Amino acid sequence: MCARDSFIQLLKDNRAGKGTGIYSICSAHATVLEACMEQATADGSMLLIESTSNQVDQFGGYTGMKPADFVAYVKKIADKCNFPMDKVLLGGDHLGPNAWQNESAEVAMKHSRDLIAEYVKAGYQKIHLDASMHCADDLGDRHTPLADEIVASRAAELCQVAELTWKEFCSDRPAPVYIIGTEVPIPGGAQEEEDEVKPTSVSDSQRTIRITHQSFLDLGLEEAWTRVLGLVVQPGVEFGDDQVFDYDRSKAVELSQAIEGIDGLVYEAHSTDYQSEKALTEMVKDHFCILKVGPWVTFAYREALFALEAMEKELISEESQRSNLLQTMEQVMTKNPKYWQKYYPENPEFKRKYSFSDRSRYYWPDKEIEIAKEKLISNLEKNPIPLSLLSQYLPGQYHSVREKGLEICPLTLIKDHIRDVIGMYSRACNLKAS
Numbered sequence: 001m002c003a004r005d006s007f008i009q010l011l012k013d014n015r016a017g018k019g020t021g022i023y024s025i026c027s028a029h030a031t032v033l034e035a036c037m038e039q040a041t042a043d044g045s046m047l048l049i050e051s052t053s054n055q056v057d058q059f060g061g062y063t064g065m066k067p068a069d070f071v072a073y074v075k076k077i078a079d080k081c082n083f084p085m086d087k088v089l090l091g092g093d094h095l096g097p098n099a100w101q102n103e104s105a106e107v108a109m110k111h112s113r114d115l116i117a118e119y120v121k122a123g124y125q126k127i128h129l130d131a132s133m134h135c136a137d138d139l140g141d142r143h144t145p146l147a148d149e150i151v152a153s154r155a156a157e158l159c160q161v162a163e164l165t166w167k168e169f170c171s172d173r174p175a176p177v178y179i180i181g182t183e184v185p186i187p188g189g190a191q192e193e194e195d196e197v198k199p200t201s202v203s204d205s206q207r208t209i210r211i212t213h214q215s216f217l218d219l220g221l222e223e224a225w226t227r228v229l230g231l232v233v234q235p236g237v238e239f240g241d242d243q244v245f246d247y248d249r250s251k252a253v254e255l256s257q258a259i260e261g262i263d264g265l266v267y268e269a270h271s272t273d274y275q276s277e278k279a280l281t282e283m284v285k286d287h288f289c290i291l292k293v294g295p296w297v298t299f300a301y302r303e304a305l306f307a308l309e310a311m312e313k314e315l316i317s318e319e320s321q322r323s324n325l326l327q328t329m330e331q332v333m334t335k336n337p338k339y340w341q342k343y344y345p346e347n348p349e350f351k352r353k354y355s356f357s358d359r360s361r362y363y364w365p366d367k368e369i370e371i372a373k374e375k376l377i378s379n380l381e382k383n384p385i386p387l388s389l390l391s392q393y394l395p396g397q398y399h400s401v402r403e404k405g406l407e408i409c410p411l412t413l414i415k416d417h418i419r420d421v422i423g424m425y426s427r428a429c430n431l432k433a434s
Contacts, residue, residue, distance in 0.1 A: 003046040003089035004125045004174045010429075011229055011266050014289040019281075021289030023425035024048045024268075025297065026093060028055060028063050028070070029364065030077055031411070032297045035418035037083040043426050044433030047083070048126070049074060050091035050292070053098045058111075058118045061099075062362070067092075067122035091126035092119040093292075094182070096158060097133050105135040109154060113161045120165040120176060127162055128179040128232070128268075129155040148211045155180060156215035163224050177227045179268050179290075181208050183234035197245045199252045200233040209262060230268040231259075235288045239274050239295075241344070241355040247279035249286055256286035266290065273299075274356055280428035291429070296421050298361035304417040306353075307393040308410055309376055315383045323376035325369070326353070332366050339363065377410040384408065396420050 001009070013020040025036050028051065040047040055061045056070045065073060071090060078085050095116055097108035112131070119127065131154030134146050145151075162176050183200065209231060216225045235252050238245045249256070259265055269288040272280065273296035280291060309325050316322050333340060333352050340359035344351040352360060363369055385408050391398040397413045400406035406416055426432060 002086050002174065003048075004177065006046040006087075007048065007089050007126070008177065008229065011289065014266055014284070014287060015260075015264075019285050019430050021284035021291060021429035022046070022048050022431075023291045023293055023422070023429055024050050024091060024093075025422075026050050026052065026292055026294035027297050027361075028065070028073070029298055029301065029361065031414060032301060032418055033074065033077045034081055035415040036297075036422055037078060037081040038415060039419050039422045039426055040087065040431075041081070041083060043431045045426070045431040046087045046089055048089045048091060048290075050093045050126070050128075052093040053095050053115060053130075056092075057099060058114050067118045067124060071122045071124075089126055090122075090124045091128065092116075092124045093128050094130040095119060095128055096131040096154065097135055098130065100135070101133045102136055104137045108135045109157070112154075112158055116158045116161045117165045120162050121169050123170070123173070125174060125176050126179065127159075127176050129158050129162075130182045130232075131155045131158065132182040148207060149215075152208075152212040152215040153218075155212060156219050156221060159216065159221055159224055160219050163221065175224075175227060177229050178224070179230040179232060180212050180228055181205070181232040181268075183232055183270055197234065197236050197238045199236040199255050202254050202258045205231060205233055205255060205258065206262075209265070226264070229264065230266050230290055232268045232270060233288070235267065235269050235283060235286075237269065237275060237279075237283075238271050239356045241351055241357055244274045244356070247275055247283050249282045252286060252288075256288070259287050268292070277424040277428055280425060284428050284430070289429070291425060293421070293425060295356065295358040295361065297418055298364075299356065299358040300418045300421045301364075301414060302358065302360055304394065304414040305373065305376065307417075308380060308413070310393050311385055311389050312376055312379050312383075314389055315385070316379060321379070323372045323379060325372040325376050328368055328372040329353075329360060329363065332363055332368055333360065336363075380410045385413075 007022060010020045010022050036047055051070050055063050056065050056067055058066055060066055074088060075085055078088060097112050100108035100111045132146055132151050134142050138146060159178060166176055213225060235247060237247050259267060267288040268290035269283060270292045272291045273293055306326060309323060312322055339362035340352060343357055343359055394413060394417060397416050400416050401408055
């Protein structure tokens with residue numbers, strides 16, 4: 001069964017009360033993707049990998065990759081991991097005018113149509129249609145949501161492009177499946193302290209479905225509507241620099257029950273990072289069964305590298321021989337503040353290292369940081385880590401070494417630490433093959 005069909009079956013099983021779900025990896029980091037493929041291999045499951053509209057677009061996005069480039073990039077990693085590409089489902093997240101909100105609606109939607117077409121041609125099969133953003137000439141208060149009718153009509157227009165592109169260029173592949181709606185998150189977590197995060201109201205969710213359905217019908221997209229599988233809502237979860245709003249199923253019970261009255265749909269939840277395994281499991285059972293995770297996996301990557309550097313300091317007495325990774329990261333981020341400055345107005349030095357929003361994830365491709373990281377790994381390959389030191393700084397991996405025979409190799413330890421996170425999602429989604 002191909003990944004798209006496995007995805008559809010998981011959602012059907014969730015609607016049938018089987019407690020199944022799927023996590024969505026929103027990261028372009030190679031080591032993270034390797035760890036996820038190793039987890040999926042161990043589970044015998046498909047793997048959902050998504051790129052966002054500002055990360056990958058027809059102009060290259062902030063990663064420098066166009067949709068076809070990202071597909072080739074994932075395939076290269078899959079080949080390295082011996083993970084079959086037919087078990088990878090590629091998704092496009094928040095596809096719409098997101099990157100062109102300062103343009104007129106005409107220009108922004110032209111770019112959005114081209115964006116959707118490039119994603120579909122490249123082989124993405126899970127398409128999140130999100131036209132919820134105000135464009136420069138849209139009327140109304142920018143601090144209130146764009147009118148549902150406008151959002152829905154633009155989403156339907158983008159779906160029409162996706163359908164025509166699929167039929168013209170790749171009808172030999174299964175047809176795309178769609179996600180609608182938005183919870184309008186701040187990318188990478190909340191910026192300000194909040195008291196609570198309220199779940200989407202039932203009336204708002206049902207209104208979104210109703211109006212979007214009608215917009216599809218208006219454009220003759222009846223058949224495409226049968227492939228709308230999920231609605232993005234806010235189940236009441238979020239995170240900031242040092243706070244996490246945990247899922248409270250008692251506050252989402254009405255929303256959870258409401259979807260059971262609508263055939264074929266489940267919920268997609270964004271910003272599920274840093275939730276407990278218990279909370280993730282409850283979300284899946286409550287039909288919030290497509291779980292997006294992004295900053296948490298690169299946060300775990302950073303944790304592992306910082307822990308390895310702490311061990312390096314214990315093993316190598318000469319500072320000039322050490323990697324000085326953390327110091328290099330700080331220097332690079334300070335010199336180029338574009339990815340963190342507006343997110344960290346207070347206590348930036350601490351947050352650059354330890355914030356849950358993990359803006360440091362944008363800096364790993366930097367050449368200076370890459371050199372420092374490779375030196376760290378090389379140093380620890382030449383100076384083996386004693387078990388007692390591993391227990392001090394990476395206790396989870398210490399137990400993996402003792403109980404599972406994990407190799408004490410820097411890269412292996414890093415990926416295993418990332419899998420501590422991914423394993424929680426896997427178990428919450430009931431993905432382990434029996």
